[in-house]
Amino acid sequence: MFLSRTLLKRHSVLPGFDLALGFTLLYLGFIVLIPLSAAFLKTATMTWPAFVEAVSSPRVMASYRLTFGASALAALLNAFFGLIVAWVLVRYEFPFKRLVDALVDLPFALPTAVAGIALTALYAQNGWIGQMLPFKVSYTPIGVFVALTFIGLPFVVRTLQPVLEDLNHEVEEAAATLGANRWQTFTKVIFPVLTPALITGFALAFARALGEYGSVIFIAGNMPMVSEITPLLIITKLEQYDYQGATAIAVVMLVAAFSLLLAINGLQAWTRAKQGR
């Protein structure tokens, strides 16, 4: 209360700040912090060498590389193609546009296991797509990447759409009248405005991919050192009733994911500040 009164309240023109802040903290505490702190408490019962052993064995390290690597690549791909999809959906009129728009949300709504089974069937070597490809997708790390791309797409598209809709046509027209070609208009005028939203979309897709289990597990093949994702290792530890080992890995993932998201948020704030918005 002291904090709010002295530092923050004078900036606020709206009434009810104390109540709203209190509610926010309480809500976040119950929904996010308490469950997560349980993981930290459980891990705290481990000795340090046991913790290090649990979170840094070669097999676990290989799973970090796969999970973080495939998630980042999938989010990058989605950032690129998601931008195109969002652009088309906002800027052009075409038949069945609403249907296509609704399709984007499908990866949100589909149970992840269903997505995993469907993708595995498509990309298996006797599947529709799989038999046309010269390399294996299902049961390899590429399969993991495919599944993570699928589930991440809506995050990028849905964060970019409102920003694109808000974009003023006049700014582009002004750029054109001032002699900018189309490429310059895009790179110098449109893209900088989109960057913060694009970064947010990337961060959301990335974070979602890190924790994904249901769809990946069917397509990955789950080979140790090759295609085991970190969430699977957490599950295998639980299978042997090793709660501590499982939470130890979870804590590492949590800290890593949180630092990355914090860094991405920082980057986003920086790009915003650079544009003076």
Next chain:
Amino acid sequence: MSTVNRRVTLLAMAAVAVASPFAASAQAAGKTLLNVSYDVSREFYKDYNAAFAAYWKKTTGEVLTLNQSHGGSSKQARSVVEGLEADVITMNQANDIDILAERGGLVPADWAKRLPDNSAPTTSVSVILVRKGNPKNIRDWGDLGRPGVSVIIPNPKTSGNGRYTYLAAWGAALKNGVAPAAVKALVERIFANVPVLDGGGRGATTTFAQRNMGDALVTFECEVPLIQREFGGDFEVIYPAWTVLAENPVSVVDKVVDKHGTRVQAEAYLKYLWSDEGQEIAAKQHIRPRSAKVLAKYAKDFPKVNAFTVDEMFGGWKKAQKEHFDDGGFYDQIIVRTKK
């Protein structure tokens, strides 16, 4: 699959939760039993519950509501440890009941001694399924380790089916006179031929039957009719010279039945599994009955096999789990070496 199953189970449980007050009031305050079980026992307990409810009504006049919950076995056991109020637990591996004794003392440590046959009313065996005509001429576990053979086995880290497969190959090698020092290398050759480690038995079946991967699939005998039915008869079953006897142990969850006041019903429910009717329902689902009489009646479905139990070959599940499947155990050593 498991997520879907869990969702379906949750939905079913929610539906039961909503419906049960009405059911109870309509049927003069009958008791309710919750049976928490593993994934593929769904069909068996559906039939068995109907049979037992009828039997119980006839003998005592009491109308029982029998609910069932299914999922991966360790996951189910964890739910009970963490507070799911199961009156009885029916598993396919003893260590998933042992955990109830170790954590929270939900059952006594000697729970397995309370009923006949190690408290396991039914069994199954691990068998090898090959493609029609057996083109790779697979006859026994050793053949799965030959170069050029590919075999689908569910992940022993996450699947009881996979653990039994691994133990079957290991124990059979010992029974066939392979020197103990060479057994590990033999099992390692088999797992070097595994292209995909599915999370559970049904997933492995899909990989083998639908994705057309692998020359062989190892699974429980009781799963074979389902596979034949779903995917046609393009497969042949191979009974190895020696295999493992998968015992399906059951127990009353003492703390829960004492709280619910359902001990009498729960104990009767489990005991009836050994009755002729209970054993026949199992046999019809291709689960091996203990009763010699029922087994003889269904002899054509259950060829005679040489099978060893986990207890006699590996000194019990607890020891097998620790030596073979826990982190850093023999299985980890094998699998990490084959994939490096």
